[in-house]
Each structure stands twice: as structure tokens, then as C-alpha cells.
Amino acid sequence: MSRKKASVNGNFKDIVNTVKFLTERKRFIDSAAPVLPTRTDDFGVNKVARSLHPKEQKLVIDRIEEHSDIAKSYYLRSEAAPLACFKAGQYLTFRLEIGSAVVTRSYSIASSPASALNGEYQITVKRIANGFVSDHILDNWAVGDKVTAYAPEGNLTYNPLRDAETIVAIAGGSGITPFISLARAIAQGDENCSLTLLYGCRTPEEILFRSELDSLACESEKIKVVYVLSHSDEEGYEKGFIGADIIKKYAPEGDYSIFACGPEGLYKHLGSELPKLGKEKKFIRFEVFSSGKKADEQKDFSITVIDRGNESVIKASSSETVLCAFERAGIEVPARCHTGECGFCRSKLVSGKVFIPEGEDKRRIADMQFNFIHPCCCYPESDLVVRIN
Ligand code: FES
Known part of the structure; x- marks a missing residue:
């Protein structure tokens, strides 16, 4: 099937799924009891929420x-x-x-x-x-x-309205954790997708959840697991790094979504490999938990932190994020994702210069114009003045 035709089919499926969802929601609302709560505390939905x-x-x-x-x-x-x-x-x-x-x-x-x-x-x-x-x-x-x-968060989840029915999951090292959860959920009948898991490690000894992954793949025809070793050449394993060739070899015919979770090196490699697959952006999602470190020449700076009118001066390094500097100084800034995505750590850069790695600047355009930053993915390039909270 041509890519254009596949995309038209995908859009048609999205429309059908949306209509189904809206019809189901209307049926649910219409059948609900027409009783309004007298006090907020009495409203069961609030307790559930x-x-x-x-x-x-x-x-x-x-x-x-x-x-x-x-x-x-x-x-x-x-x-x-x-x-x-x-x-x-x-x-x-x-x-x-x-x-x-x-x-x-x-x-x-x-x-x-x-x-x-x-x-x-x-x-x-x-x-x-x-x-x-x-x-x-x-x-x-x-x-x-x-x-x-805090409460669970994150978007590396299967959503039938958005994703293809098969997830090709690319895991590196401990990046297996969201996918062992997904494999368990599929095996327990709680998720309705199929999973092709490409799991990269340096050696067989580093594979986590090995016996459980093998049993899940044996028990459920919806789960397929392929191990890829980068530092060891052994029978029964793919050799090298997970790239376009290995994905094409094991991905199903037709549509599939790609989810990836792993160390920084994995994303760098996928950055040059995934474009070879010609997939639409909406079918690709990454989970990146930054360690807050940048391998680079280290320079020392200071940050003047303004917190509700109070000022303090802390040390910072060009090789660690601004958020890391706050954390080391015991300054608590709300933070969740550490990837620039959630916006919890949003702060105002009053003066100074920061470096934001390519692809990690997820600020709104207005925030860029008015010099708001996400300290979790900014590295100091000069002394800074930052207003938090
Ligand atoms: S912690 Fe989520 S944007 Fe900084």
C-alpha cells in the first residue's frame, strides 16, 4: 500500500474512532441520573478525581x-x-x-x-x-x-484514537520499564494493542526482566520480543544498535507506532535512523528522562535566584542544568518530567545566557519572547539572574 493511501486509511480510522467515542460519551451522559450534588464533598466523581x-x-x-x-x-x-x-x-x-x-x-x-x-x-x-x-x-x-x-504522569501510553494498533517499542537498558508494564497490561487484557519490543543492551547479562519477557512472548501472540546486543555477538540475538534496518525487519506490514525509551545515546542514534522509515511524526514518541548532565568542558558560574522577592546567590556549572544547580543548593522548584515538556519548572530568565540542546526547547512561543525558561533543560553559559515561583 502506498504511504499516501496508508495515511488516508489512518485518517479515516481516526474519524471512525472519534465518532464512536462521541456516540458512546453521549449515550453515557444521557443515561446518567439528572441529580445535581448539593455539596461538593458529596459528589462521588470529585472523590474519584x-x-x-x-x-x-x-x-x-x-x-x-x-x-x-x-x-x-x-x-x-x-x-x-x-x-x-x-x-x-x-x-x-x-x-x-x-x-x-x-x-x-x-x-x-x-x-x-x-x-x-x-x-x-x-x-x-x-x-x-x-x-x-x-x-x-x-x-x-x-x-x-x-x-x-506525585501522581503518575506521562504520554508514552497507548491511545487507540492516536496510535496504530501495533506499537514497535524501542528500549535501551533500563528504558525497558514502561514496556514491561505495557506487555503485562496486554497479557492481562487491559490494553488492546500488539507489542513488538526491540530491546537493546550491551550484553545478555544486562537484559532486565529476561525470563518474564520470554514467557509473556510465549503466552501472548500479541507480544514479540527481540534482543539486540551492541557489545556481544551471540546466536539468537540481533547485533549492533537498533536502527531502521532492524525496525523494518521486525515491524509488521502496514501501520505501526514507534515508542522509545532509553539513554541519551539511543535517541541520538534514532534521530538519524527514524527519518529513513518515512513515518509521520504523530506515530513516533520518545520518553526522555534527562540526568541533567552535559558532557562538555566545564565552566563555573553563579545564579542569583529571586524567590518571592528574596534573593540568594548559588553556584552553577555549564555541565549541569539550571534545575540541577537549584537542587544542589536546596532550592525547591516544582518539577516533574525533566524533559522540558510539562512546564512545571517554568521560570523567568531576568538576565544572562543559557544553552538549550536541540530538540529540548519545548517552550511556548510567548514564553520564548518574554524570556521564560524551563530550567530542567537549560545549561548556564554565563552568570544568570532567574526568578522562580
Ligand atoms: S520539569 Fe517538566 S518542564 Fe521542567
């Missing part, structure tokens, strides 16, 4: 599972309220105090959405070179510890 979107969740580490010596899974339960529900592919943002620093970091939820209904989240943390927060978690979190997380 509060449990689905809590401001923050107090969690307890219930158990810890080691994945060789490179990663650990943490199973978290709620201290009191029910856990907020999530869709496979979403992440939790944790608020941590490390020494005098106050930091937020996001980790994809590895468990299936059904697990939240049973009161449990699973996250998996892998050790990375000089990983400020990941190393702290791996070395310090213990069973019984209490941790704070």
Missing part, C-alpha cells in the same frame, strides 16, 4: 528485588489512601532530600496498571555512572522506608 490525581502520595517500600548487581526493583505500597491509577507507560516523580539538596526524579512504572488497584507500584532503578539520584536510591532505600511521589 482526588484519588486519581492526588497532589502527592506517601508510599512505603514494601520489598526490594535485585537484578544481578546492576539494578533493583522497588515495590511501593500506599501508607493510607488508595494508589492513584495509571496507564502502562506512565511515570512517577519522586521528591527526595539528599543532604542539603531537594531533588525530583521520574521513574517509569514497571508494574501493570492492575497492580495499582491491588495497592502496589513497582519501579526499577539502574546504576548509571555518577548518577546523583539513582545511586542514592540504590545505596540508601531500604524496606520500610517512606518516600514521597
Whole structure:
């Protein structure tokens, strides 16, 4: 089928799905009881909304599972309220105090959405070179510890109105976590898509969830798993880096969406490989959790932080984001995605110059004009004055 024809079919499918959704919604609204609540507190939907979107969740580490010596899974339960529900592919943002620093970091939820209904989240943390927060978690979190997380968020989720019925998921290292969640959800009948998982690691020993992925692929014809090794040449594995050739070899005929999650190197490689597939942008989505570091010559600067009229001066480095400088100084700025996407950390750059890597500037045009920045993806290039909150 030509690309043009495939796209027309895709648009037609979108229209049919939208009409179905609107009809179903109208039927639901028409059949609802015509009773208005007398007090906001009495309105059940508000209670459901509060449990689905809590401001923050107090969690307890219930158990810890080691994945060789490179990663650990943490199973978290709620201290009191029910856990907020999530869709496979979403992440939790944790608020941590490390020494005098106050930091937020996001980790994809590895468990299936059904697990939240049973009161449990699973996250998996892998050790990375000089990983400020990941190393702290791996070395310090213990069973019984209490941790704070915000409600699940993120868009690396299957949406039948937007996505093709097959997801080609490209995972690198611990970037497997949103896709093990999706595979579990498909196997449990909670997601209606098919999954072709291309999972890249350096060696077979670094593959996380190996036995579970193999069983899920055996049990469900909707799940296919291909392992790709970059530093090892062994039978039964693809060799090299995941690029257009490997995607074409395993992707289904016809439409498919591409989801990717992994380290920075994976995205750089995909940046030059994916255009070879000629896919529309709407069929490609990345989840990027920045470590806040830039491998570059390091220069020291200062940032004058204005917080509700109070001024303080902190140290900053050209190799770390402005948000990292805030965190190290113990200055709390709301932050979730660390990718420039959510806008939670939006601040005003009063003076100075910052560097924003290509593709990471997701500000609105008005914000660019009036010099607002997302500190999570800006690196100082001079002394700065920044107004937060
Ligand atoms: S934390 Fe989301 S834009 Fe900065």
C-alpha cells in the first residue's frame, strides 16, 4: 500500500474512532441520573478525581528485588489512601532530600496498571555512572522506608484514537520499564494493542526482566520480543544498535507506532535512523528522562535566584542544568518530567545566557519572547539572574 493511501486509511480510522467515542460519551451522559450534588464533598466523581490525581502520595517500600548487581526493583505500597491509577507507560516523580539538596526524579512504572488497584507500584532503578539520584536510591532505600511521589504522569501510553494498533517499542537498558508494564497490561487484557519490543543492551547479562519477557512472548501472540546486543555477538540475538534496518525487519506490514525509551545515546542514534522509515511524526514518541548532565568542558558560574522577592546567590556549572544547580543548593522548584515538556519548572530568565540542546526547547512561543525558561533543560553559559515561583 502506498504511504499516501496508508495515511488516508489512518485518517479515516481516526474519524471512525472519534465518532464512536462521541456516540458512546453521549449515550453515557444521557443515561446518567439528572441529580445535581448539593455539596461538593458529596459528589462521588470529585472523590474519584482526588484519588486519581492526588497532589502527592506517601508510599512505603514494601520489598526490594535485585537484578544481578546492576539494578533493583522497588515495590511501593500506599501508607493510607488508595494508589492513584495509571496507564502502562506512565511515570512517577519522586521528591527526595539528599543532604542539603531537594531533588525530583521520574521513574517509569514497571508494574501493570492492575497492580495499582491491588495497592502496589513497582519501579526499577539502574546504576548509571555518577548518577546523583539513582545511586542514592540504590545505596540508601531500604524496606520500610517512606518516600514521597506525585501522581503518575506521562504520554508514552497507548491511545487507540492516536496510535496504530501495533506499537514497535524501542528500549535501551533500563528504558525497558514502561514496556514491561505495557506487555503485562496486554497479557492481562487491559490494553488492546500488539507489542513488538526491540530491546537493546550491551550484553545478555544486562537484559532486565529476561525470563518474564520470554514467557509473556510465549503466552501472548500479541507480544514479540527481540534482543539486540551492541557489545556481544551471540546466536539468537540481533547485533549492533537498533536502527531502521532492524525496525523494518521486525515491524509488521502496514501501520505501526514507534515508542522509545532509553539513554541519551539511543535517541541520538534514532534521530538519524527514524527519518529513513518515512513515518509521520504523530506515530513516533520518545520518553526522555534527562540526568541533567552535559558532557562538555566545564565552566563555573553563579545564579542569583529571586524567590518571592528574596534573593540568594548559588553556584552553577555549564555541565549541569539550571534545575540541577537549584537542587544542589536546596532550592525547591516544582518539577516533574525533566524533559522540558510539562512546564512545571517554568521560570523567568531576568538576565544572562543559557544553552538549550536541540530538540529540548519545548517552550511556548510567548514564553520564548518574554524570556521564560524551563530550567530542567537549560545549561548556564554565563552568570544568570532567574526568578522562580
Ligand atoms: S520539569 Fe517538566 S518542564 Fe521542567
